[in-house]
Amino acid sequence: MKTRVTEMLGIEKPIIQAAMGWIARAPLSSAVSNAGGMGIIETSSGELDVIRGEIVRMRDLTTKPFGVNVAQAFVRDPGIIQFVIDQGVRFVTTSAGDPMKYTAMLKAAGLTVFHVVPNLAGALRAVEAGVDGLIVEGGEGGGFKNAKDVSTMVLVPQVVAAVNVPVVAAGGIVDGRSMAAAFALGAEAVLMGTRILSATECPVHDNWKQAIIDADATDTLFLNRAGPGPALRALRTQRTTRIEEEGTPSIFGEFANTRAVYFDGDLEAGIALTGQVAGRIDAVKPVADIFAETMAEYDEVVAALPR
Known part of the structure; x- marks a missing residue:
C-alpha cells in the first residue's frame, strides 16, 4: 500500500x-x-x-x-x-x-x-x-x-x-x-x-496482557478530567475505580510505581494505560502476525463494501 x-x-x-x-x-x-x-x-x-x-x-x-x-x-x-x-x-x-x-x-x-x-x-x-x-x-x-x-x-x-x-x-x-x-x-x-x-x-508483564484479553470495551476509565494535571484513559482496576470515584491529589503521583505495574504485573500498584480496543483483543500475537492479519482484513473489508 x-x-x-x-x-x-x-x-x-x-x-x-x-x-x-x-x-x-x-x-x-x-x-x-x-x-x-x-x-x-x-x-x-x-x-x-x-x-x-x-x-x-x-x-x-x-x-x-x-x-x-x-x-x-x-x-x-x-x-x-x-x-x-x-x-x-x-x-x-x-x-x-x-x-x-x-x-x-x-x-x-x-x-x-x-x-x-x-x-x-x-x-x-x-x-x-x-x-x-x-x-x-x-x-x-x-x-x-x-x-x-x-x-x-x-x-x-x-x-x-x-x-x-x-x-x-x-x-x-x-x-x-x-x-x-x-x-x-x-x-x-x-x-x-x-x-x-x-x-x-x-x-510488559503477562498479567497486563491477560487483562487486555479479558477486558470488555467498557473496562477502561477516563480519569482526571477535572485535573489538576492531564486526563488519561486506563485499565479498570480497584485502584483506578477509586481514582474515578474519589479523585487523586496528584495524577502523576499515581505513576510512582510504574515499573511494578508494567514489568512486575502488579496492576494495583499504579495505572495501566490502556485503550477501549482492549475489548476487541482476544489473543497475544507476534507483531508480524498482527500486521499481516490487519492488511489482509483491510483488503477483504474494502472489497466487500457495497457500492
Whole structure:
C-alpha cells in the first residue's frame, strides 16, 4: 500500500507504533519496523542514556526506518532536541505540548515531524508550526488525553477537511476493519497502541496482557478530567475505580510505581494505560502476525463494501 505517509516515511505498511513510556524500546520497536511499520522509541521515561543505547540497539536489530517520540510534558532535559538530532534519526513524533516549541528546530535539522493532536485547534496550530503530518488521536485511545476528548470517528474527518498534510488516525485502531474505517474518514495511516501493547514482543508483564484479553470495551476509565494535571484513559482496576470515584491529589503521583505495574504485573500498584480496543483483543500475537492479519482484513473489508 502506498500513501503519502508510507512514501514520506519509507515504510511498507501504513501502521505506526505508539510511543509508550518505558515500553517502546528496541525489542518491541524493531519488531514493528521489521514487520513493515514504523517503530518508535520513547523518551518520556527521561532515561536518555538508556534511550541512546536503545537507538544503537535498534540499528543492530533492524535495517528498516524507525523514529523517536518527544513527549513535551515529560521533558526533563532542555537539550532533548539536540539529543534526538545527534542520534541520526530521520523521523520524530512530538506530543503532549505546543508544536511551536520544537518543530522549527527539528525541521531545520532535516527531520520529518508529525505532531499528535487531540482536536482541530491543535491540528491547525501544528500545521502553522510547519509539521509534515498529524497524528489525530481520539479519546478512545489509552494514555494521556485532552480532558475535552473527541472520538476518532468525529475528529479524524474534521481535521482531514481542514488541513492539507497527511493524517494518521489514532484511538480505536486494532485491525483491518478499523483501519479501513480510518481510511474512509480520510486518514492515510493508523497508529496502534493497545494492540501492540498486547503483542508477543512487548516487554510488559503477562498479567497486563491477560487483562487486555479479558477486558470488555467498557473496562477502561477516563480519569482526571477535572485535573489538576492531564486526563488519561486506563485499565479498570480497584485502584483506578477509586481514582474515578474519589479523585487523586496528584495524577502523576499515581505513576510512582510504574515499573511494578508494567514489568512486575502488579496492576494495583499504579495505572495501566490502556485503550477501549482492549475489548476487541482476544489473543497475544507476534507483531508480524498482527500486521499481516490487519492488511489482509483491510483488503477483504474494502472489497466487500457495497457500492
